[in-house]
Structure formats: C-alpha cells, structure tokens
Amino acid sequence: MTAPTPHDVETAAARIRPHVRRTPLLHATVDGRPLVLKLEHLQRTGSFKLRGALNALLSGERPERVVTASGGNHGLGVATAAAILGLPATVYVPVSAPSGKVRRVEETGARVVRHGDGYAEAAAAALADAREPGTRYLHAYDDPAVIAGQGTMTLEILTSAPEVDAVVLAVGGGGLAAGAAVALDGAGPLFAVEPEGCPTLHAALAAGRPVDVVVDGRSPAASALGAARVGELPFAVLADAPTRSVLVNDAELLAARDRLWEEFRLAVEPAAAAPFAAWLAGRVDAELPCVVLCGANTDWSPA
Incomplete structure (x- = not known):
C-alpha cells in the first residue's frame, strides 16, 4: 500500500463534501490557557468515520x-x-x-x-x-483512501484556524492520526493520545514497528480505541511525521469527558475526551493547540 499525499486529502475533501458536515471550531480558554476544540462529534453518524x-x-x-x-x-x-x-x-x-x-x-x-x-x-x-x-x-484504518478521507477533518482545521500550532487527537488503529499527519505535511506537531490500557501506537513507536498489545477491555475507551495493533500504513505515516505519543489514564479521560459537559455542554464518548484529558494534564506542549473531539456514540450520564 502507498501512503496518501496532501493532494489525495484535498481530492477527498472535494469528493465527499456533498455528504459530510464541515464541523465547527470552538475557541475557548480553560484554566487560563487558550485552545481550539474541533467539534467532530457533531459529524453525521456522530464521528469522523x-x-x-x-x-x-x-x-x-x-x-x-x-x-x-x-x-x-x-x-x-x-x-x-x-x-x-x-x-x-x-x-x-x-x-x-x-x-x-x-x-x-x-x-x-x-x-x-x-x-x-x-x-x-x-x-x-x-x-x-x-x-x-x-x-x-473496507478496513477501519489500514486503507489509503480511508486515511485520506479522515485527513479532510484536519484540512478543515488548517483552513479555518491557521494560527493553530498543534493538533491533538485520539488514536485507535491510527487512521485519523495518519490522515492528520498527511494533511499537516510537517506543518506542526501531532499529539497522538491513547488510554494507558490501549497503547497500540505508543508500543509501536517504542518497538519501531507495529506490535500486538494486550488491550484492557475494562477501559471506558476500549470499544473505540481498543485495536490490538496499530495499522501498518498508519504506523508508516506516523513514524515519519512529528508525532508525539501521549498516554492518559481512565480517571483522567472520564474527568475530561465530564468537564466538557459541565463547562461547554459538549457530550462526547470517553475515547473522544482523551485528547482533552492530555491537554488538561499539561502533556501537550503547544501555545494554541486544536483538540479534536472525534465521537459521541456511547450512551452515558454525567457524573
């Protein structure tokens, strides 16, 4: 398989435009720090997929x-x-x-x-x-056309908020992150966030190749981020990009999910709150990052 190019992402954006929503950005300040939230959980179907x-x-x-x-x-x-x-x-x-x-x-x-x-x-x-x-x-993430399509979300960020200096998103099999890396084309760091119980990309970057990991099925993010192995093509893209792997624990991501609801009335699934959890914990070294809220397909009640 050949990795998609930035041109492929632009072509994908034009191809799918009649059928998808251009999801909004929310500029905010939390704990005295600015950030931009990409509200991709408002996409049709409730996620970027x-x-x-x-x-x-x-x-x-x-x-x-x-x-x-x-x-x-x-x-x-x-x-x-x-x-x-x-x-x-x-x-x-x-x-x-x-x-x-x-x-x-x-x-x-x-x-x-x-x-x-x-x-x-x-x-x-x-x-x-x-x-x-x-x-x-249709593979969930190990497919060039799928990766190019996911990259259209980051293309929207770049065109609507060029002042953003990093993109922060959750990683499962790696398709969304790889698409973001292709769209960014080296323009800034990509913070790839995973739960400690589902560290597929983190383990692969440490090993220098995709490896199987034991997924903690008890993690509230496991249903969305519980791929046991990062995709071969996403790994190849991410290993060649300025990717920074970040881990969060389950308590942090659930607290982040609840805070999104309390402060913004944004209802997302636990996996989608992982990037916000990493930012809240101070693990995102950026002046104005865009934190992606990628999905809202788990039924839940705020704590």
Missing part, C-alpha cells in the same frame, strides 16, 4: 456490497456511507460492542453480525465473508 468510508467507496470501481468489521463507529460510518450510495452493507462487531452503537448501525439498514470477543476476531470473520465476488472489504 463517515469521511474515510465515503472517500473509499467513492474511489475506484463501485462494489456490489460492502463488508467491514468495527467496534462501532467505523461500522456506523460504513453503513451510513453504503446507505447514501445505495449499497448493501454487512458489519461484523465483537460481542462486547456497545448496544447503542450496534443499534445505530442497524438503523441504517445494514446487517450486523456479532462475532468474537474482540475486534481481531470480528475482522477475521468479516474478511472471510468478503471473499464473495463483488464485495469490497
């Missing part, structure tokens, strides 16, 4: 059906993209996938298959199903 799914399905030959595996958000993005384009979709999810995310996938008209205890088992079953002729298997 629609961007990559649409770009992939609008690139190349049109398939007869789409199959994917997902912890929830990617599946919803693919199912929605398929519905927009009039394609049947099947989404494999782990048996532990949150019921709220599964319900939203089913509401698009997609077929949902629960299989396995984790993402890897669901993906293996999806790949077997995708052998059927005319089927497009």
Whole structure:
C-alpha cells in the first residue's frame, strides 16, 4: 500500500463534501490557557468515520456490497456511507460492542453480525465473508483512501484556524492520526493520545514497528480505541511525521469527558475526551493547540 499525499486529502475533501458536515471550531480558554476544540462529534453518524468510508467507496470501481468489521463507529460510518450510495452493507462487531452503537448501525439498514470477543476476531470473520465476488472489504484504518478521507477533518482545521500550532487527537488503529499527519505535511506537531490500557501506537513507536498489545477491555475507551495493533500504513505515516505519543489514564479521560459537559455542554464518548484529558494534564506542549473531539456514540450520564 502507498501512503496518501496532501493532494489525495484535498481530492477527498472535494469528493465527499456533498455528504459530510464541515464541523465547527470552538475557541475557548480553560484554566487560563487558550485552545481550539474541533467539534467532530457533531459529524453525521456522530464521528469522523463517515469521511474515510465515503472517500473509499467513492474511489475506484463501485462494489456490489460492502463488508467491514468495527467496534462501532467505523461500522456506523460504513453503513451510513453504503446507505447514501445505495449499497448493501454487512458489519461484523465483537460481542462486547456497545448496544447503542450496534443499534445505530442497524438503523441504517445494514446487517450486523456479532462475532468474537474482540475486534481481531470480528475482522477475521468479516474478511472471510468478503471473499464473495463483488464485495469490497473496507478496513477501519489500514486503507489509503480511508486515511485520506479522515485527513479532510484536519484540512478543515488548517483552513479555518491557521494560527493553530498543534493538533491533538485520539488514536485507535491510527487512521485519523495518519490522515492528520498527511494533511499537516510537517506543518506542526501531532499529539497522538491513547488510554494507558490501549497503547497500540505508543508500543509501536517504542518497538519501531507495529506490535500486538494486550488491550484492557475494562477501559471506558476500549470499544473505540481498543485495536490490538496499530495499522501498518498508519504506523508508516506516523513514524515519519512529528508525532508525539501521549498516554492518559481512565480517571483522567472520564474527568475530561465530564468537564466538557459541565463547562461547554459538549457530550462526547470517553475515547473522544482523551485528547482533552492530555491537554488538561499539561502533556501537550503547544501555545494554541486544536483538540479534536472525534465521537459521541456511547450512551452515558454525567457524573
């Protein structure tokens, strides 16, 4: 696979523009420090995943059906993209996938298959199903077109707030972070934030290659950031970019999620609060960072 280029991200932005929202930016001051919040949780489907799914399905030959595996958000993005384009979709999810995310996938008209205890088992079953002729298997993050599509979010940041000097976002398999790195094209540091119980990129950067990690399924962010291994292509992109890996613990990300609600009335899922948690903890060395709130697909009640 060849990594996408900044031109690919610009092409993706034009391709998917009729179907996605240009999500807003919120300039704020918290604890006396300025930051910009990218409200990507207001995207259609409640997360950034629609961007990559649409770009992939609008690139190349049109398939007869789409199959994917997902912890929830990617599946919803693919199912929605398929519905927009009039394609049947099947989404494999782990048996532990949150019921709220599964319900939203089913509401698009997609077929949902629960299989396995984790993402890897669901993906293996999806790949077997995708052998059927005319089927497009859409990987959640290890796909150049998906990465280019996710990069359109960061392109919006760069065009709307060029004064931002860093982008801070959550990492699971690495597709969103890789897309951000491509869009940034070396223009500034990228802070890649993960829960301590799901350190896929952190472990890969330390090892110099993607490695399997033991994911703590008890983490409130595990359903969204619980990939057991960072993608090969995202890792190649991120290892070659000014990427800074940051870890947060579960208490920090839940406190950050609740603070977003208390101060801004922004309701996001725990995984989406991880970048804000890193910023609150002082682990983001930037004067005016853009903190990405990437998803809002977990049902919860404020503490």
